[in-house]
Amino acid sequence: MNKLELQITANEVRKGIVTAVHSAKAGHPGGSLSAADIFTYLYFEEMNIDPKNPKKPDRDRFVLSKGHTAPGLYSALAQRGYFPVEDLKTLRHLGSYLQGHPDMKHIPGVDMSSGSLGQGISAAVGMALSAKLTNDDYRVYTLLGDGEIQEGQVWEAAMFAGFRRLDNLVVIVDNRLMDRWIRFAHHILLVRNSRHSISM
Numbered sequence: 001m002n003k004l005e006l007q008i009t010a011n012e013v014r015k016g017i018v019t020a021v022h023s024a025k026a027g028h029p030g031g032s033l034s035a036a037d038i039f040t041y042l043y044f045e046e047m048n049i050d051p052k053n054p055k056k057p058d059r060d061r062f063v064l065s066k067g068h069t070a071p072g073l074y075s076a077l078a079q080r081g082y083f084p085v086e087d088l089k090t091l092r093h094l095g096s097y098l099q100g101h102p103d104m105k106h107i108p109g110v111d112m113s114s115g116s117l118g119q120g121i122s123a124a125v126g127m128a129l130s131a132k133l134t135n136d137d138y139r140v141y142t143l144l145g146d147g148e149i150q151e152g153q154v155w156e157a158a159m160f161a162g163f164r165r166l167d168n169l170v171v172i173v174d175n176r177l178m179d180r181w182i183r184f185a186h187h188i189l190l191v192r193n194s195r196h197s198i199s200m
Helices: 003-024 029-034 036-046 067-080 085-090 120-133 152-163 175-183
Strands: 061-064 140-143 169-172 190-192 197-199
Touching: 003 029, 003 036, 003 067, 003 085, 029 036, 029 067, 036 067, 036 140, 061 067, 061 120, 067 085, 120 140, 120 152, 120 169, 152 169
Parallel strands: 061 140, 140 169
Antiparallel strands: 190 197
């Protein structure tokens, strides 16, 4: 996709978020909307995935550590073809498979159930380590919220990933504490605001 196509798709993801949260009369639209560009880039440009075969062994994995932004993930998955866009209107409804936090047992394209803040990176590190140990070449992406990176478990996982040189792990996080990530031997790309100016 070119830049314009990605922008148009990101706007469709945003529409899906608003539709889902409005229909649910509950949820966390702010975090989902702010991550719409990230979800769009990952699912439409970056990740090796196949909506027709969501469990293919060599697919890239994604862990939404800040699980309360599930409407953003769901909207991206729907736009990418994992399930019908119309299903977004069932968010948090009784009997719907789209609940307040991602559930890998019921939602196509979800690689890890999440919700407890700070735990997603540990799961992502485990997946990345597994790929290294089995000589698989998939990548693992995880999105953390800026509040959850205060949890000790996050820093233990970050230190472990740096120690094991897990170069197949991509951690996307708010930039307020980037100096810690650098100290734990991680390669950092700093994306400033929503204009996507990248510095290294």
